[in-house]
Amino acid sequence: MLNDAVSSLSFFLFLAVSVVTADPAFNDDVLGLIVFKAGLDDPYSKLASWNAEDYDPCNWAGCVCDPGSNRVTELRLDGFSLSGHIGRGLLRLQFLHTLVLSNNNLTGTLNPEFPHLGTLQVLDFSGNNLSGRIPDGFFEQCGSLRSVSLANNQLTGPLPVSLSYCSTLTHLNLSSNQISGRLPREIWFLKSLKSLDLSVNFLQGLLPDGIGGLYDLREFNLSKNWFSGDIPSDIGTCSSLTSLDLSDNYFSGSLPNSMKTLGSCTTIRLRGNSLIGEIPDWIGEMASLETLDLSANNFSGNVPLSLGNLEFLKVLNLSTNMLAGEIPQTISNCSNLISIDVSKNSLTGDVLRWMLNRNSESSSLSRFSLDKRSGNDTFLSTVGFLQSLRVLDLSSNGFSGEIPSNIWILTSLVQLNMSTNSLFGSIPSGIGGLKVAEILDLSSNLLNGTLPSEMGGAVSLKKLYLQRNRLTGQIPAQISNCSALNAIDLSENKLSGGIPGSIGSLSNLDYLDLSRNNLSGSLPKEIEKLSHLVTFNISHNSITGELPSGGFFNTIPLSAVTGNPSLCGSVVNRSCLSVHPKPIVLNPNSSNPANAPPLSGQIRKSVLSISALIAIGAAAFIAIGVVAVTLLNVHARSSLSRHDAAAAAAALAFSVGETFSCSPSKDQEFGKLVMFSGEADVFDTTGANALLNKDCELGRGGFGVVYKTHLQDGRPVAVKKLTVSGLIKSQEEFEREMRKLGKLRHRNVVEIKGYYWTQSLQLLIHEFVSGGSLYRHLHGDESICLTWRQRFSIILGIARGLAYLHGSNITHYNLKSTNVLIDATGEAKVSDFGLAGLLASTLDRCVLSGKVQSALGYTAPEFACRTVKITEKCDVYGFGILVLEVVTGKRPVEYAEDDVVVLCETVREGLEEGRVEECVDGRLRGNFPAEEAIPVIKLGLVCGSQVPSNRPEMEEVVKILELIQCPSHDLE
Structure with a gap:
């Protein structure tokens, strides 16, 4: 409604201003800029100088004019804190060659007409909140366009093939969006490209042949995508290349020999792939290298002597590989090195x-x-x-x-x-x-x-x-x-x-x-x-x-x-000896018949308060109401479940033979099944029936019901049947989020194996974790007493899993003991992540907090304050409460006869008063190392701070836990 109102206002303003165009001094630039401003929110009045009564826009903020014609040629509004949509009024600026609206809060989709301005050379919309697909025709008439930056937005969908029409394009930056699909081969038609940055997206598949034709390419960044296969063998033909970043993908194979011809290259970052083989000797022929990062791969063999030829090298990172032998003394020839990281290898030597070495006879x-x-x-x-x-x-x-x-x-x-x-x-x-x-x-x-x-x-x-x-x-x-x-x-x-x-x-x-x-x-x-x-x-x-x-x-x-x-x-x-006679003092901690608190506690427990009677009566009334509503709705639910099960049964019977593949039928009854494993997984046709089988139900949460079923080869999987279909805006949005989650791989994070989509039914397929939830281990009817070592391992595992999610730009929102699973080895695995992120833009935060934080006590206090930004620190709060729950064996909130006991408060009081034993699960009976327990409890309290800025980052939490851990103690 607001967008419609703004559009109507702009239209009527456009008509009103058009009346005065009879005045020759009132040119199209003034008209276009005023119409554009009408669709914006300018909280700091940065555009106060834009006045419709002023016939000359050349002195307006952000405007640059040609001195001869007094027509606007540049509009630079970088960092003006503007919000709203990019209106059509700018299309009237026919002499505009530079349009920079970066680092604002502009929303909406891209207008395909902007690149069609005949004189436009620079287009920069980066650092906003633009969404939707890049229109197929966005680049069809790109005229003299030379530089385009749409980085740091929320753009989705594939790259348009029309990009190949921009023959004059020299700089293209689409990084930090949610662009998916494969890289079109036509992108190599941009022979004038000097800089291409597509990093931090969801692009996948093999790199097409043909990059070698970009002779002017200097900066090439595809980091943090899902690209796989070999690095293109012709990449060495890009003779002008100065920076190559392919890090954090799935590239495999060895380094192509053609890379040795990249004599102008100063930066090579290939970390976080699956590259193999030895680091080739020809690496020393890349004489201009300043940064070489080959970390977190599978390189083996020795560190090549030729590295000593790289006299301009500043940063060398070979960590987390399988390198052996000694570091060659020739590296001391690299006179500009500022960082050397060769950790986590098998290197030896002095x-x-x-x-x-002062006795060295080397040339260094x-x-x-x-x-x-x-x-x-x-x-x-x-x-x-x-x-x-x-x-x-x-x-x-x-x-x-x-x-x-x-x-x-x-x-x-x-x-x-x-x-x-x-x-x-x-x-x-x-x-x-x-x-x-x-x-x-x-x-x-x-x-x-x-x-x-x-x-x-x-x-x-x-x-x-x-x-x-x-x-x-x-x-x-x-x-x-x-x-x-x-x-x-x-x-x-x-x-x-x-x-x-x-x-x-x-x-x-x-x-x-x-x-x-x-x-x-x-x-x-x-x-x-x-x-x-x-x-x-x-x-x-x-x-x-x-x-x-x-x-x-x-x-x-x-x-x-x-x-x-x-x-x-x-x-x-143990009392301390003193030369002075000791005065007689009463020990406040000793048992004393005159001690008031225990006596008052006994009296309070013997009387049933009025408030307790009221609470019991209210609970009984609510229970009767719930039963009545359930009976009234059972018929409607059963019919919908039968329809969903039929659709799922048809879909789950299809074979999936590719990394991203779907069932062949276009019938909406069958929907779309996608598996991330790349294997030919086939669901047992009885799997769908399990969705209605109460015996196969594993649990229920804020987003749906989880069932256990099997692949056709007998392997078990867990299937979450979502109950939030009406809140998911579109299939594209759902699939984009699922692909992002499907990439996650960590020992302390539940692996998402695939998903199924129809408009009325969504299934999330993930690994089956046999040990059940942490809640069951702590509070279940058949729970056994976890040892201290098991509890510490669980806490550390949760911290590592959560830190990994945060490092992958994923906020959990819903951390609690029912969403932590324990595998057969006792390892903790964080589950049920990402779904709240899918709905965060749809739900009011109060509704969201009630939906995802259904277990009382884990919700960060900022959920109640609309003016405080919801961040990863909400997860840290939930983690802090979870730490106290694991250590004490008590729920975050428990109810006494006429009182509510908040775990965080009772633990803090106990710790301050030195009652350490009361802060640890009584079933351990002192079988725990207090040198670990006390710091862990304090860490939980710090993480559960009411002020978000006082909570540490999860990476810091992991490091603190690793420091706290005492390997010399192995209490069972």
Whole structure:
């Protein structure tokens, strides 16, 4: 209705203004711009200078005129916060050659007439909310069009073949939309193209032959699509190519030899595919390369020596492959490197020898000069390569050797990760020379010796991980010079001496683990100043004296301090000796017949309140009403179910032989069946009958009923029969969302295998998870007591699955224990995601919250506030409540006789009062490591914060859980 009103207003305004065109000074530009403005909402009055009484638009905001003719040639309204539709008034600007309306909030579909303006050269509608398909005729008369950007909108459908008509087009950017289908072969007819960006869409299939004919192509980006098959063998013919990004697709095979001729290419990103074979030696012939990212593939063999020929290389990422052997010393010839990541391979050899070996006779030695410092050994200093390096990640390999004493020459290093290798020797004092380093991770190695006091020179450190080594000696007091530290882990070493009081000055510290060492002496009073602590562990040392009291230390679990026989205080239930006589005090926690709260609680339980009687009566009345309504509707439901089952039975009998294939009949009774597996899956013809078989029902939710059925080869699958058909706008919208969900693959996310569509029936086919829901494991009639280890694994699995969904731009909206499934191995799998996203634009948020968050207690508070944006932080809130549910074994909201118990509130109160045992499922009976349980509970409370900005990102949550996890404990 609003759009119709705006269109009518524009039309009548058009007629009204046309009357004054008899005045020769009132040209078409003024008329067109005023009509265009009438269809817009301008909240910040950016177009206040556009006045119908002004006959000269050349001084209007965003307008540029030709000085000779005073006609508008450029209209630039980038970032004006405009909303509304792009009206036809602009078509009157016959001399316009640049139209930029980017970064606004414009809606509606594309008008196919805009590119037909005879003089238009630049068209930029990026960063809006335009939707619908790109019209088939949009590019049919593209005239002199040279640059088109429709990026960051919500455009759908296939690429129009009419694109090939734009012979003058040099730049095309359609990235970050929802464009689907295959890449038309005709796109290679655009011989003038210099830049093509189709990234972050749903394009699929093989790349057609012919790209080699684009001799002027410089930037080519197809990342984050579903392309498969080999990289085109003729891509090397694009001799002008400077940037190639095919990352996050399904490309396979080896790198085509023709790529070695790309002498002008500066950037190659191929991460996240399934490429195989060795990294070819000819990679060193691509002399202009600055970024080479081959990570997350299946490359094997050695790192080629020829990489040393890439003197302009800045970023090298070979992580997460199957590379072996040593890193060649020739890499030190790459004098401009700022980031090296070779983590998660099988590389071996002496760590950093290729970089810092002072005895090397390689040609790279000419880049170093010799220097003497304080009578120490000869050090190497450098210009170029070493002073530019900012990121060095060698983690999770098989490196050995000692950390070079001249590590200080890496003066620009921000991140150094050499964890999970076999490094030995001591930590050199030169580590303190890393003045800008923020992350230092040397954990899980064989390092010995003492922590050098010079470490305090690394003043920018935020995270220090040295756990699981063989370090000895004292913790240097100079560590307090690293004032930005928020995480210190020195656990599982052989450190001795006292804990320095200077640690108390690290005001940002939230994670401190000194457990399993030989530390002694008393805890310094300064420790009490650490107000942001979430994790604190000094267990299994020889700490003596009294534990601090108050604040965070009232919540310390016993396991965080256990193994220190001479500690005293309320946490360890051991009184501290004093030279002064003790006054007689009453222990408020002891059993006392005069204690009022227990007595009052007993009295309250013995009396049935008036409010409880009212609630019981209301519940009985509602129950009678529900039964009556159910009986009245049963006949209508049964007839509709019979029709749906007949349609499903016909559809599910068809064979599906392609990755995306549908049943051959066009009869609406049969609908469309799509399977993502690429296998010839055939449903058993009894599968449809199962949709009406109560015995095959697995569960019911806000969106429908889930049944178990089987493929014809006997494999079980789960089929969700949706009950929200009337809320799904179109088949295209439904299928677009399903294709997006069908691409997801993660061990903690339920796999979507396919879908079935008719106008009256939609089925969602996904993997069958045998263990049932987490809710059943926690609260079901046949539930068994999960061990702590099982609970922690479930929480971590949910976090990883949710982080993966967020990384794929999917918000769950509906996280709760019934939507987490447990497989036969005890692994948690997040399910029922994406459907709320399909309906989020249709439903009012209050209706949506009631629909998807049908279990009380998981709904983020911002659902109740229309002015607060709904984001992924809603999922984080639901996750926080779910964490507390798993730990306590209690529902998010439970009802007492005359009261409502909110889990989040009771856990917070219990933790603050030091009643840790009450915050964990009583069935565990103390069989849990409190050093894990307490931080997990606190993490759940932080995630369940009422303020969205206080909740962490799920990626951060995963990292925190991995830090909390104590592998040395294996409680069953």
